Amino acid sequence: MTATAALLLVALLAPLAAALATLGWPEPTPPGRLVPSGLRWRRAAMLAAGAVTAVCTLALAALVQRGETHTLSLLQLTPHTWLTLRVDAAGALYAATAAVLWLLALVYAVGYLHGPRLGRVHAALMVCLAAAIGVAYAGNLLTFFVFYELLSVLTYVLVVHDETPAALAAGLKYIVYVLFGGSLVLAGVLLTFALAGDLSFTVGGVFAADASANALRVAFACFALGFGVKAALMPLHGWVADAHPAAPAPCSALLSGVLVAAGGFGLVRVCFEVFGVATLHSLGVMPWLGAAAAVTIVVAALLALQQDDLKRRLAYSTVSQMGYLTLALALLGPIATAGALVHLVHHAFLKGTLFFCAGSFAHATGRRGMGSLAGLAARTPVTAAAFTLATLGMIGVPPLSGFVSKWWLGVGMLESSAPATLALLLIGALLAAGYLLPVVFTLYFAKGVTRPPGVAPKPGVATRSFEVEHRPPLLVAITVAAALTLVLGMAASAAGFPLALARQAAATFFGGG
Amino acid sequence: MLAPATHAAPLLVVAGPLVAAALLALAAAAPRVRLLAPLRAARGGHALVVVTALAVTLALVAAVPAVLAHGVLEVAVPALLGTLRFRLDALGLTVALLAGLVWSASSLHASAYLADEQRGRTLRYHLTSLVTFAALLTVVSAADLITLYLGFEWLGLAAYLFVVHTGSKAAEAAGLKYLVLTLAGGFAVLTGALLVHSLGGGDLAAPLALDPDRSTLRVVAAACLLVGFGVKAGALGLHTWLPDAHTAAPAPASALLSGVMLKAGAYGIARTLTGPFRADADAGLAALQQAETLGLVVLWWGVATMLVGVVMALMQRHAKRLLAYSSVSQMGFVLTGMGAAIYLGEAGAIGWTGAIAHVVNHGLFKALLFLGVGAVITSAGSGELASLGGLARRMPWTFALVLVGVAGIVGVPLLNGFVSKSVIHHAIDYAAAEGRGHGLVIAERLFVLTTVGTAAALLKLTAGVFLGRPGSDGARNASEAPFAMRLALLPLGVAVVALGLRPHLLAPLVGSALEGWGLPSGSVERWLTSPVTDLPDLSAATLALAAGLAVHLLARRFGVYERTFPAWASLDRAALTLARAVRDALVGAQHVGGEVSTRASHVGADATSAFQRTSAAVTRLLQRIVAAVPRRRVSDAASGDAASSAAASSDAGDDAGGDVGVHARWPALVRSWGDALSALADQLDRSWRLALESGRMTDDDRERLARLARARIQRHSRDVGLAMALVVLVWLVMLGSLAAASAV
Structure with missing residues (x-):
């Protein structure tokens, strides 16, 4: 067994082991103790597994960059198909993103998630991590599907964690949408x-040249609609705006950064390794996908402008930003594809930061409306600064990560001779400024909204915010994500x-490397 | 070759303000660090900013010989999209020197202006000042469009904090307008940069070859860059942020905005024209023609800007607004000079000389004027011309120094404004003489008209503020400005005079810049020094002054100044109308979209209701069948009616050999599945309707519902689990069929 295979298995199994372990420690608090002793161990196990997975995926990414790829067959599902894991550039990129963001979300969750049903959500978080790793390293379509559905279905537990009616x-x-999408996939x-x-992932496609074009179109439509549900392609985005605000903040960050991205990643795999560039060109389906993405970018951003709930606003922003990814894919150019992949990564961390901050704000004020954020920066300076930085990143101000992905997307769009799409990119960025900057202004400049004049400050409010900015896990996650x-x-x-990885992946997909 | 350390100079200069900003922020954030204690005091903060600005200026002065000797200082930093490349050439150095001087004066002025400010806001002001300074230095030392954009974007965004510094409603409104235009301008620059990059360019010194197939794209790129930089330069149509922002900002910040930041826009346009869109003699006819058109557009844009700006300035009643519109007008001079330079092509050196000199000169006297007016506002408590007046005796020092600035801007010979305006005038004359029938003779007339207007507007300002009778108690009780403010005015006044008497001080830098663009630099010194001895120039200036005085007196006599500008002519109003129309269209579209999606949701809800009813009916039917079937034949009935469970169950039934207990389980199982199905349908229906509602619920509603419904919901969440199990079962069957298919 090579080092690559070992890393692969550890990355996949460590979270599963932690999930099993979390079930082992009892929940009830011993008398006279604030934190249940079992909980402390469970958190340690989770963080350890998260860290191990992150390190393994990063190591695998480094190995891939040195040109090493590896395929590992685990289990024979049917006579023709195996459960196969494989490390390639695109997979390594997605895996590393998922694992690192997951680690940050776990750290955040340690400070954020309290109260009942912790065992359930902890176990679900760990299994979902394993599933996300599986999605990333899936070596064929069937393996991909198995992990993808596991991830989709288990995310339900993260969404409903609060068990409020909403x-x-x-x-x-969520589950209706996702099962519908899954069935289509x-x-x-x-x-x-x-x-x-044949279900293997093959660059250039698996279909014979004489395959019926209409049958292929139907298959592509199934994939596009199926993954479109997850990637929040309009009009299949309905679940996003409800699930994000409902889920606890660390889970919202994961929903945006990993789950929605899984749909986009699925599209990448299907486009380049099931159909292949040449087939897609001849089928002529990509303009349709691009049109849907274009509508998504603009309409979702316009919807985001109108949301009062910060997390809803961010959720629509995710819909809009994922539209970039789909749009860039639809152009079928190497640079645009690299831009799409790198946008997937950068967006994950930007949106992660924003959701972490939104969670802290909601925690500090006990409410979610924009009005409750007025002047909050004075009480939560670090969080507000991180939010501002991530906002500038989302708008695409250099030298932040959002600029890099936007630049590559833009160059890719021009390289694919589609200057009109460049306008979409910039409209999206301008609208992003429109829906995120007001939040920053409210944080820093709005005054007098939280407390009507003449009313004494509620004693609880001040202490709560004090508590938030002095909870190390929240601050650590937010600062690291912003950094x-x-x-x-x-x-x-x-x-x-x-x-570099994204370019390597794109070069592979386009047969250059 | 130069030592690498010398080449790193631009980088060190950019880093200076950033380091200072970091120190200030650290001092505020870590109150326990003893070492930083001096910086926490108000004086320490002021001193740090002034010292930083001075140090940067000195460093830049020290870099002059190296730049003149070698043309450029270059350094590349591996960052962002590969490398951030910095290159300091003579043009960049000139603007940087101007920035350093203005920043030093403005910071000194601010130390007195912000004396009564809260500590937190003073800190914010200083941090903003340092970050914008660093951004500006990045802009002028950028070697490619990406680095330039990096600096430009931060310059624009950070300066927002200047605009909203006072926190008043007017400042907020001005800030919003500023930000919208700045962001739009920034994106225009980004688009232009992307287009230039995709056309194979990007370096600010390398002309972009004209590919006949993509010549439209090249035009679009140039337009994007011009519009983007035009916003910052206050070019006509894009200038509307400028009067509001300058009036709302604290006076020292207005001096920075007008004295230096507008120049960043002009600098960007200059780089656009001399970099990617430069057409050398061997560039081919198409490229030359494109360049000529570009020059003509910029020229006319500049003429329109300067004319409209000066008319607006004449109509203003607030000292800072008047100066702001005057800045718009003066930027028009710069644009005109650059346009003429490009239009003249090979012979355009004179246009560039005038434009660059005017950038420096305007930066100096406009900063001086804004700082002077700031001193007046501090002492008299108002900037409205009506409530000022008669301050010449109460603030003699300020008056004297402001008078130098006014004399400079209106073009009194022996001062700097006269020189650069005359050179630009000559450039237009040449362009008109070249005369390819583009009406440039008219442009020359309009130029003269603007000079007259400038004189009238500035006379109005001087008379309104310093002469006549005080219009308010504030003006009556005013006393001389604090020492630091007067001291801040001094170097600017000295520079105005010095560059008037010795205009050829600029010649080496301008010449070096021209050589960099392949233009002859031999006559620069002559162009700069000749106006003082040139009779037509002198008489033109004198006539313009006299005419300006006449215009001012007549306008006052006939009450023109009391008139307000017609509302329909307001660009803001047009923009607002457009924005409202767009918003209304969007709202309308959204209404339609909402209607469609509501219908769709109701269809979904109806479907779930139908599903619910059907499944209830099926359940009842199943129950009836189960009840009707005699016990012994249960397995047959099950295999007939519930196919999915039959396959596995009949085996079990056969194995049990007709055991009644086993047979009895079947009806129960079927019933429980039926129940689960209808419960699921019920839940699906309710939740769907709940989801429809929840978009309209407030937090309180949700809380209330949460308390009421928790128990019921928890019971139903089991059903969802069951539903998931059902679907997974279906998949397993499908996967099984896949296995079977692959086995065949």
Whole structure:
């Protein structure tokens, strides 16, 4: 067994082991103790597993950059298909993103998640991590589907964690949408198998040249609609705006950064390794996908402008930003694809930061409306600064990470001779400024809204915010995520950073490397 | 070759203000660190900013010989999209020197202006000042469009904090307008940079080859860059942020905005024209023609800007607003000079000489004027011309220094404004003489008209503030400005005079810049020094002054100043109308979209209701069948009616050999599945409706519902689990069929 295989297995199994372990420690608090002793161990196990997975995925990413790839067959599912893991550039990129963001979210969750049902959500978090790793390293379509569905279905537990009616309603909406999407993906998988007899990921596609174009179009539609639900492609985005606000903040960050991105990642895999660039060109389906993405970018951003709930605003922002990814994919150019992949990574950390901050704000004020944020920066300076930085990143101000991905997307769009799409990119960025900057202004400049004049400050409010800014886990997660925004931007072109991997992946997909 | 350390000079200069900003922030954030204690005191903060600005200026002065000797200082930092490349050439150095001087004076002025300010806000002001300074230095030392954009964006964003510094409603409104235009301008620059990059350019010194197939794209790129930088330069149509922002900002910040930051826009346009869109003689006819058109557009844009700006300035009643519109007008001079330079092509050196000199000169006297007016506002408590007056005797020092600035801007010979305006005038004359029928003779007339207007507007300002009778108690009780403010005015006044008497001090830097663009630099010194001895120039200036005085007196006599500008002519109003129209259209579209999605949701809800009813009916039917079937034949009935469970169950039934207990389980199982199904349908229906509602609920509603419904919901969440199990079961069947298919 090589080092690569070992790293792969550890990355996949460590969270599963932690999930099993979390079930082992009892929940009840011993008399006279504030934190249940079992909880402390469980958190330690989670963080350890998260860290191990993050380190393994980063190591794998480094190995991939040195040109090492590896395929590992685990289990024979059917006579023709195995449960196969494989490390390639795109997978390593997605895995590292998911694992690092997950680690940050776990750290945040330690400070954020309290109260009942912790065991359930902890176990779900760990299994979801394993599933996300599986999605990233899946070596064929069937493996991908298995992990993808596992991730989708288990995320339900994260969404409904609060068990408020809104959360349960959002959860139901989520599960209906996602199962519908999953069924379409499954239909796509079956069609692919029927048409090609092969489910492996092959650059350039698995279909024979004489395959029926209409059958291929149907298969592509199944995949596009199926993954479109997850990637929040309009009009299949309905679950996003409900699930994000309903989920606890660390889970919202993961929903945006990893779950929605999983849909985009699925599209990447299907486009380049099931259909192949040449087939897609001849099918002529990409303009349709691009049109849907274009509508998504603009309409979702316009919807985001109108939301009062900060997390809803961020959720629509995710819908809009994921539209970039789909749009860039639809252009079928190497630079645009690299831009899409690197945007996936950078967006994950930017949106993660924003959701972490939103969680802290909600925690500090006990409310979620924009009005409750007025003047909050004075009480939560670090969080507000991180939010501002991430906002600037989302707008695409250099030298933050958002600028790098936007630049690559823009260059890719021009390279694919689609200058009109560049306008979309910039409109989206301008609208991003429109829906995020007001939040920053409210944080810093708005006054007198939280407390009507003449009313004494509630004693609880001040202590709560004090508590939030003095909870190390929250602060650590927020600062590291915000710092990543800066580091990923400043050092974007350094070897070992997402851009290099994304370019390597794009080169592979387009047959150059 | 130069030592690498010398080449790193631009970087060190950019880093200076950033280090100072970091120190200030650290001092505020870590109150226990003894070492930083001096910086926490108000004086320490002021001193740090002034010293930083002075140090940067000195460093830049020290870099002059190296730049003149070698043309450029270059350094590349591996960051962002590969490398951030910095290159300090003569043009950048000139603007940087101007920035250093103005920043030093403004910071000194601010130390007195902000004396009564809260500590936190003083800190914010200083941090903003240092960050904008660093951003500006980045802009002028950028070697490619990406680095330039980096600096430009931060310059624009950080300066927002200047605009909203006072926190008043007017400041907020001005800030919003400023930010919208700045962001839009920033994106225009980004678009232009992307387009230039995709056309194979990006370096600010390398002309972009014209590919006949993509010549439209090249035009679009140039337009984007011009518009983007035009916003910052206050070019006509994009200038509307400028009067509001300058009036709302504290006076020292207005001096920075007008004295230096507008120049960043002009600098950007200059780089656009001389970098990617430069057409050398061997560039081919198409490129030359494109350049000529570009020059003509910029020229006319500049003429329109200077004319409209000066008319607006004449109509203003607030000292800072008047100066702000005058800045718009003066930037028009710069644009005109640059346009003429490009239009003249090979012979355009004179246009560049005038434009660059005017950038420096305007920066000096406009900063001086804003700082002087700031001193007046501090002493008299108002900037409204009506409530000022008669301050010449109460503030003699300020008056004297402001008078130097006014004399400079209106073009009194022997002062700097006269020189650069005359050179630009000559450039227009040449362009008109070249005369390819573009009406440039008219442009020359309009130029003269603007000079007259400038004189009238500035006379109005001087008379309104310093002469006549005081208009308010504040003006009556005013006393001379604090020493630091007067001291801040001094170096600017000295520079105005010095560059008037010795204009050729600028010649080496301008010449070096021209050589960098492949233009002859031999006559620069002559162009700069000749106006003082040139009779037509002198008489033109004198006539313009006299005419300006006449205009001012007549306008006052006939009450023109009391008129307000017609509302329909307001660009703001037009923009607002447009914005409202767009908003209304969007709201309308959203209404339609909302209607569609509500319908769709109701269809979904109806579907779930139908599902609920159907499943209830099926359940009842199943129950009836189960009840009707004799016990012994249960397994047959089950295999007939519930196919999915039959396959596994019939085996079990056969194995049990007709055991009644086993048979009895079947009806119960079927019933429980039926129940689960209808419960699921019920839940699906309710939750769907709940989800429809929840978009309209407030937090309180949600809380209330949460308390009421928790128990019921928890019971139902089991059903969702069951539903998931059902779907997974279906998949397993499908996967099984896949396995079967692959086995065949």
